[in-house]
Amino acid sequence: RKEVEQDPGPFNVPEGATVAFNCTYSNSASQSFFWYRQDCRKEPKLLMSVYSSGNEDGRFTAQLNRASQYISLLIRDSKLSDSATYLCVVNMESSGYSTLTFGKGTMLLVSP
Amino acid sequence: DTGVSQDPRHKITKRGQNVTFRCDPISEHNRLYWYRQTLGQGPEFLTYFQNEAQLEKSRLLSDRFSAERPKGSFSTLEIQRTEQGDSAMYLCASSFGKATNEKLFFGSGTQLSVL
Numbered sequence: 709r710k711e712v713e714q715d716p717g718p719f720n721v722p723e724g725a726t727v728a729f730n731c732t733y734s735n736s737a738s739q740s741f742f743w744y745r746q747d748c749r750k751e752p753k754l755l756m757s758v759y760s761s762g763n764e765d766g767r768f769t770a771q772l773n774r775a776s777q778y779i780s781l782l783i784r785d786s787k788l789s790d791s792a793t794y795l796c797v798v799n800m801e802s803s804g805y806s807t808l809t810f811g812k813g814t815m816l817l818v819s820p
Numbered sequence: 821d822t823g824v825s826q827d828p829r830h831k832i833t834k835r836g837q838n839v840t841f842r843c844d845p846i847s848e849h850n851r852l853y854w855y856r857q858t859l860g861q862g863p864e865f866l867t868y869f870q871n872e873a874q875l876e877k878s879r880l881l882s883d884r885f886s887a888e889r890p891k892g893s894f895s896t897l898e899i900q901r902t903e904q905g906d907s908a909m910y911l912c913a914s915s916f917g918k919a920t921n922e923k924l925f926f927g928s929g930t931q932l933s934v935l
Contacts, residue, residue, distance in 0.1 A: 751926035795862050810862035
């Protein structure tokens, strides 16, 4: 099983639609979870952290399900500017140190 | 500009040559990371430093790769005897805070093409 797994997409949605991405992770001991956004030919940028109780930032809602080891990102009222690749990120313990492991990303294309 | 900066932005080299990249993190950040990304993939962890100490190195990293952060500020990543498979975007990131709750700030990357 891959450490962090995402559906690569692309997800094609019209403006105004609601879209959800899931991500599964292999290490049950993982403690920190994030969603990063990456525009074409740009560096990844933090979109939001994912907290155990779930959290919302405007049109974006992130949730964590520890029992099933997956996190989700919900985008409401999609904008053209939301078109990007969304990277799921999970901390992994190795040799006593924690590093952040990225999924391959899910591509979102929002059309007019 | 107080973000993470990387130099050069692009590097084209011939197979077998050595290349070195530089990363200047955000000044107050004590952690520095190197990642590699190829088309259609997420960033792949290579190594990271806390201050000047190299704390973790990916098992996937061959001996041709070496990284340094001599004074706990900027870092260099050297690839010796480059191979075509080394062609990728090399991303540097920095952070400050607890290891289990890090938020990474990335530089724009160095795009390496090995001919």
